[in-house]
Amino acid sequence: MKKHACRNCRSALFFENSRCAGCGSDLRYSRKERAIVPLDASGAYVDRDGKSWHVCRNLGLSGCTWLADREGGQCFGCGLTRTRPNDADAAGLSQFVDGERAKRRLIAELDALGLPIVTRSEDPQGGLAFDLLSSADANVVIGHADGVITIDLAETEDAYRERMRAQLDEPYRTMLGHFRHEVGHYFETVLVFAxxxxxxxxxxxxxxxxxxxxxxxxxxxxxxxxxxxxxxxxxxxxxxxxxxxxxxxxxxxxxxxxxxxxxxxxxxxxxxxxxxxxxxxxxxxxxxxxxxxxxxxxxxxxxxxxxxxxxxxxxxxxxxxxxxxxxxxxxx
Structure with missing residues (x-):
């Protein structure tokens, strides 16, 4: 993860920042520029090409700090999520915030490496998508099938994840690690088997x-x-x-x-x-x-x-x- 600085006051920023602690500027992440950028007085960001970008509609739902290409829309990263916990699942929605945070880091890294991300709308049979599921009422098996990555959001909970790590005798287990492993299956399909x-x-x-x-x-x-x-x-x-x-x-x-x-x-x-x-x-x-x-x-x-x-x-x-x-x- 590269270092970021506020374009208005040069204060240090972190990847998930939505407001600058130095000058109070509203901030969002531009996937196009791979940078944290300030919003203007209207709450939008205009890039060098004159295109307007807007706050992702999922800011309140998942804490998303990325820019969407239209007002009231969702960002590219959120658009990759096919399934999430329902609105009545308070525990699942809380875990969903941490799951989406890890997913955004994954997408940013894939972008930095120049790895191709084909969406489900572009390829309905093999495009990349995520089912981020709550296992509160049903068993969830982490895995990949035909471009769809399924994640058990209970793995965002430290105690649960540590219990699973010890039970399976693993030296390392993190939510970001799950995303990186499962996306490896996806890229083996699209980059190797093709x-x-x-x-x-x-x-x-x-x-x-x-x-x-x-x-x-x-x-x-x-x-x-x-x-x-x-x-x-x-x-x-x-x-x-x-x-x-x-x-x-x-x-x-x-x-x-x-x-x-x-x-x-x-x-x-x-x-x-x-x-x-x-x-x-x-x-x-x-x-x-x-x-x-x-x-x-x-x-x-x-x-x-x-x-x-x-x-x-x-x-x-x-x-x-x-x-x-x-x-x-x-x-x-």
Whole structure:
């Protein structure tokens, strides 16, 4: 996440700010400019091309601080949400605010990487959409199917999420992590399986994705991860099926890119972007080894100094570096 500053008074801003603490200006996020911009006296923002942008209608519902392209409309990010808790579900609506906040960070990162987001209106069969569901009265299974990502909003609650993390023996579990993992399934479909050469390359790294998915799930929960898995996978869950290996690795690619870029913005990492150099002199493998590993070790030690768990409790073996390199090759 890059640093933001108020265009009126230069005070520091954060991604979710809707008002400047320095000068009191009303603010919104412009997806087009990837910047926090001030509203004019009429409550609108006029961009450099003369187009007027307006407050997203979901400001009160989900705390959305993004701009919509028409008055009374919703922003691009909110438009990706297909289903939300009903108005009578007070707990679900409270969780919905935190779920949408994590989703907006995901969309902003995908935009920064130049990854294509095709909406459901553009592609009714495979476009990206989100069902953000309350599990207060019904079980919700987090997952992806044909472009639709389903999220259990109960995962926004720290106590619930920590209980699930411990129950599943996971080292890390966050709402943003769920979004990053599930969108990995989406991008494997649109960026890998749509191209024969990329599909063959992915299968050489992640395995044969034509294996029966349900049978592999049953095997995983009956037998656990195979012996020696840390030498080839980023997590136990990644061993379940090649689909999950790709999605887990994709999520870690986003973790690494975003955290390194944020650290660079705040002067905590070298100035080079968290990607291979344009002239081919560096690879994403080099970025991980030379920048990410030293930074993540330092951040883990900082967390331990505060009595907290490691920020990044993972090891990255050589085989995973190859997989991260492949995912980096998909980035425009």
């Amino acid at each position: 191209d024969g050469e990329r599909t063959r390359a992915a299968r050489a790294l992640f395995g044969d994705d034509t294996k029966d998915y349900q049978a592999e799930i049953d095997r995983h929960y009956a037998e656990g991860a195979p012996e020696g898995w840390p030498e080839r996978h980023i997590s136990r869950y990644a061993t379940m099926h090649p689909y999950e290996d790709f999605a887990e690795t994709f999520a870690h690619y986003l973790h690494i890119r975003d955290t390194l870029d944020t650290a660079r913005e705040h002067g905590l990492a070298p100035g080079a972007p968290a990607a291979g150099a344009a002239d081919g002199s560096a690879s994403f493998r080099d970025v991980v080894l030379d920048a990410w590993l030293p930074l993540s070790v330092a951040l883990n030690e900082v967390n331990r100094s505060m009595g907290a768990n490691d920020l990044y409790p993972f090891a990255i073996p050589d085989a995973v570096l190859d997989k991260l390199e492949f995912i980096d090759s998909l980035i425009p």
